Every structure is written in structure tokens, then in C-alpha cells.
Amino acid sequence: MKITVIGTGYVGLVTGTCLAEVGNDVLCLDLDQSKIDTLKSGGMPIHEPGLLEMVQRNVAAGRLHFTTSIEESAAFGNVQFIAVGTPPDEDGSADLQYVTAAARNIGCHMTEYKVIVDKSTVPVGTADKVRAVVAAELAKRGTDIPFAVVSNPEFLKEGAAVEDFMRPDRIVIGAEDVRAIALMRDIYSQFNRNHDRIVVMDVRSAELTKYAANSMLATRISFMNELAILADKLGADIEQVRLGIGADPRIGFHFLYPGCGYGGSCFPKDVQALIRTGLENDVTLKVLQAVEAANEAQKRVLLDKITARFGSDLQGMHFAIWGLAFKPDTDDMRAASSRVLIEGLWALGATATAYDPVAMQESRRIYGADARLTYADSPMSALKAADALAIVTEWKEFRVQDFAAIKAALKTPAIFDGRNLYVPSQVREQGIEYYAIGRR
Ligand code: UDX
Numbered sequence: 001m002k003i004t005v006i007g008t009g010y011v012g013l014v015t016g017t018c019l020a021e022v023g024n025d026v027l028c029l030d031l032d033q034s035k036i037d038t039l040k041s042g043g044m045p046i047h048e049p050g051l052l053e054m055v056q057r058n059v060a061a062g063r064l065h066f067t068t069s070i071e072e073s074a075a076f077g078n079v080q081f082i083a084v085g086t087p088p089d090e091d092g093s094a095d096l097q098y099v100t101a102a103a104r105n106i107g108c109h110m111t112e113y114k115v116i117v118d119k120s121t122v123p124v125g126t127a128d129k130v131r132a133v134v135a136a137e138l139a140k141r142g143t144d145i146p147f148a149v150v151s152n153p154e155f156l157k158e159g160a161a162v163e164d165f166m167r168p169d170r171i172v173i174g175a176e177d178v179r180a181i182a183l184m185r186d187i188y189s190q191f192n193r194n195h196d197r198i199v200v201m202d203v204r205s206a207e208l209t210k211y212a213a214n215s216m217l218a219t220r221i222s223f224m225n226e227l228a229i230l231a232d233k234l235g236a237d238i239e240q241v242r243l244g245i246g247a248d249p250r251i252g253f254h255f256l257y258p259g260c261g262y263g264g265s266c267f268p269k270d271v272q273a274l275i276r277t278g279l280e281n282d283v284t285l286k287v288l289q290a291v292e293a294a295n296e297a298q299k300r301v302l303l304d305k306i307t308a309r310f311g312s313d314l315q316g317m318h319f320a321i322w323g324l325a326f327k328p329d330t331d332d333m334r335a336a337s338s339r340v341l342i343e344g345l346w347a348l349g350a351t352a353t354a355y356d357p358v359a360m361q362e363s364r365r366i367y368g369a370d371a372r373l374t375y376a377d378s379p380m381s382a383l384k385a386a387d388a389l390a391i392v393t394e395w396k397e398f399r400v401q402d403f404a405a406i407k408a409a410l411k412t413p414a415i416f417d418g419r420n421l422y423v424p425s426q427v428r429e430q431g432i433e434y435y436a437i438g439r440r
Contacts, residue, residue, distance in 0.1 A: 001024045002024070003026045004076045013051065015119055015165065031068060070109065078114065080117065084101075086121060096129065099120060106137075107137025115177075115180045116149045118152065121273075123211075126207060148175065151206035152206070159330045170197050171191065172201065173199070173200045173201070185198060215270060215271050215274050242257070258437045259419050264335060274288060299337045318353070319350055319351075319352045321354040322356075323394070323398070324338045324359040328394055341390060352372070353373075353385075359393075380405065389410060410432075415432055415433070415435070422434065
């Protein structure tokens with residue numbers, strides 16, 4: 001099948017590459033010439049395990065192509081995936097200008113039946129807007145070529161996106177047009193082996209499903225984060241509580257890990273956007289408002305613990321920070337808790353040295369050459385001259401540590417662990433103060 005993917009960001013690139021991997025002929029469009037140049041020359045604009053090799057394999061096989069030409073991309077695919085960015089507006093609602101621009105371009109250039117697929121995370125009602133934009137373009141041209149608009153949300157996790165796409169737990173297809181549903185089933189048949197994972201529903205329900213999934217997961221995290229704060233006060237251990245409740249199959253163990261807040265491109269944005277959609281429809285999503293507020297507070301939890309220990313004037317103090325990315329296996333620092341910590345330390349007069357296996361370049365891009373934040377080339381060298389250590393991301397390489405060496409390196413042997421990496425008694429036995437999230 002001939003498929004166009006519009007937007008070579010995270011979602012678009014993974015989608016296009018994985019669709020090529022199973023034998024489709026895929027053309028990826030991006031208006032950013034430098035991104036397309038990077039991809040054409042065998043480079044990779046994002047960090048995602050396994051993606052570079054897959055891109056190279058499919059480019060070499062002649063199934064995956066890149067272009068900046070709107071005309072070419074609109075003509076190419078019978079199916080046109082829109083996977084452009086939907087950055088949050090000031091008020092938290094998703095900015096749809098790139099989605100509508102993509103729809104306009106398709107309507108402007110298409111010459112035969114097209115299935116237009118919303119792959120970006122877009123508010124409920126966007127498919128209707130896309131349909132109206134395409135219809136208006138066709139009307140301008142004095143033609144009424146048939147087309148269908150489908151909602152096909154993605155559930156990819158950064159760091160595991162290729163795996164998630166190749167082995168999905170569900171494939172949500174929101175469509176009403178019979179021909180479009182058949183084409184979508186066909187596209188996903190390669191990913192739908194052994195048992196049927198395709199859930200076909202109406203377009204609006206598919207759009208809402210994406211927000212509902214992320215909001216439910218964010219709710220679990222904020223719930224556990226609040227319980228962890230309570231556990232700290234009560235002298236209970238949240239890890240024991242997690243095991244105790246997760247064993248109930250109605251609850252389950254996933255996404256019950258308390259920490260220093262959730263970040264990334266999805267949870268914060270999607271929770272805010274769903275709250276906004278609610279308000280626009282006279283529905284106050286009170287649970288989600290609390291989820292969002294609790295997470296904002298949770299991103300400051302390490303700072304709170306640091307000031308409780310050292311006082312609120314940190315002038316002249318220097319902290320080691322392990323982890324900058326919003327989670328392991330990515331260099332993404334969007335809405336990362338590390339940023340709240342770094343900026344909070346600065347505001348209180350402290351400086352920091354950070355180590356992250358892949359996100360230091362991204363951090364340099366965000367913060368530039370600011371003398372208040374320096375970088376180390378290993379976890380241990382980040383401790384040099386540091387008063388104490390704060391851990392923000394649970395990279396595997398932080399898990400096993402030589403605590404005697406950490407103690408010797410820090411001026412005050414104290415670890416503020418935002419991801420509960422260690423057994424508290426084992427750290428404390430070494431003479432290190434250990435402040436974790438809800439741990440006894
Ligand atoms: C998420 C969804 O999981 C995915 O299905 C959707 O398509 C996009 O959003 P992602 O943002 O890549 O994926 O990361 P995820 O692994 O879900 O983690 C999000 C954040 O929650 C991270 O900051 C992580 O540290 C935090 N988290 C996750 C917790 O604090 N506790 C948990 O138990 C799980």
C-alpha cells in the first residue's frame with residue numbers, strides 16, 4: 001500500500017518507519033528541510049532505541065522515502081497520516097494550526113479518494129474540523145473527490161516506541177466510512193496477528209480514548225505520589241503499600257510508582273487538554289484538575305526535601321544531579337522534573353552539576369552555557385565538590401552503586417532520590433542520609 005506520513009517528529013517517524021518495515025511503500029513529509037536532510041543522509045533527529053537501524057534498512061530497501069514537497073506527498077499515499085505537532089496553547093488547549101495546514105494541503109492537491117488519518121493527539125472534534133477544511137479546499141477547486149477522515153490515536157511510549165508499534169496491545173480505529181475501515185484494517189493486518197487487537201469505534205470515541213488512557217495513567221501516578229507524601233508523615237512505606245494494593249488484579253502493578261512527578265510530551269499536555277475540553281463543554285473534570293495540581297507540586301518534592309534538610313537559603317551550595325530526561329531511554333526533557341529542580345536550586349542560590357547518559361546535549365540546548373549548571377561525564381564525577389546528590393531519572397546505570405565511594409565524594413553524605421532506586425536500610429547502613437519518596 002502507498003502511505004504518506006505528514007510530520008517526521010516522534011510519532012510520524014516511528015509510524016512511517018514501522019509501516020515500511022512490514023512492506024508498505026511510505027513517503028514521509030516534513031517542511032523542516034534540515035530534518036529531511038538528516039534523514040536522507042542516514043542520520044536520526046531523535047533518540048529512540050532501534051529506530052535508526054530500521055530507518056536505514058527500509059531506506060535501503062526502497063520502501064521509505066523522505067520529502068519536503070507538499071504536492072508530492074499529497075499525491076503519493078492513498079492513506080495520509082497526519083502526525084504533526086499539537087503544542088499546548090497558553091491556556092492548555094492543543095494548538096491545531098499544523099493539523100489544519102496539513103488538511104488544507106491534502107485538500108488542495110488530492111486528485112483521487114484519500115483516507116486521512118489523524119495520528120497526532122488531537123482534541124475530540126478535530127476529525128470534524130479536518131473534514132471541514134478538506135471539503136472547503138475541494139469546494140474552492142470546484143470538485144467533490146470523495147475522502148474519509150479517521151482517528152487512529154497512538155499509544156507509543158518513548159524509549160519503547162518501535163516495540164509498541166510493532167507489537168501493539170490495541171489498535172484503535174475511529175471511522176464511519178466502510179471503505180476507510182477496510183483500508184485501515186488492511187494496513188494494520190501485519191500488526192494484528194494471533195488475536196484481533198483492532199477496536200473499531202466512532203471517530204469521537206476514538207479521539208477521547210487517547211486522552212482517557214493517558215489521563216487514567218497520570219491519575220494513578222498522582223494518586224500514589226500523594227499517598228507517598230502521607231506515608232512519609234505516617235512513617236509508612238509506600239513500597240509496601242504498592243505491593244499490597246497492586247496484587248489486587250482490579251488494580252494491578254503498572255504505573256503505581258511514586259516519584260518526583262510525571263513529565264514528557266504526553267501526560268502533562270493531555271491532562272491539561274482534557275481539562276480544557278471539559279471546561280469548553282461545561283464539564284469540570286475535578287479529578288483531573290487535582291491530578292494536574294498534585295503533579296505540579298510533586299515536581300518540587302526534591303526541592304522541598306532539600307530545603308527541609310539544608311534550609312531555604314542554599315547560597316553557595318552545589319548539588320549533583322543524576323538524570324535530566326523525563327524518563328530513562330530518551331533524551332526528551334519536555335516538562336521534565338529535572339528542570340523544576342535545576343531552576344528551583346538556582347532560585348535559592350545553589351548551583352548544580354548534572355550527569356545524564358543521553359540528555360546532556362538537550363539540556364545544553366535548553367539552558368545554553370550557564371555557569372550555574374555544569375555537566376559531568378560520569379555519575380561519580382558529577383559528585384565532585386557537591387554538597388549532596390539528587391536523583392531525578394531512573395536510568396539503569398544508577399541502580400547499582402558503590403555507596404562508600406558516594407559517601408566519600410559528597411560534602412554532606414545525603415541522597416535525595418526522586419525515583420526510589422535503593423533499599424533505604426542499605427544506603428543508611430553506609431552512613432548516608434537517604435531521602436526518598438514515601439520510603440521508611
Ligand atoms: C505515555 C504513555 O505511556 C503512552 O501510552 C502514550 O502514548 C504517551 O504517553 P511516555 O510519555 O513516553 O508515554 O512515558 P511513560 O513511560 O508513560 O512515563 C511518563 C511519565 O510518568 C514519566 O515521567 C515517568 O517517570 C512517570 N511515571 C511513570 C511515574 O512517575 N510513575 C509510574 O509508575 C510510571
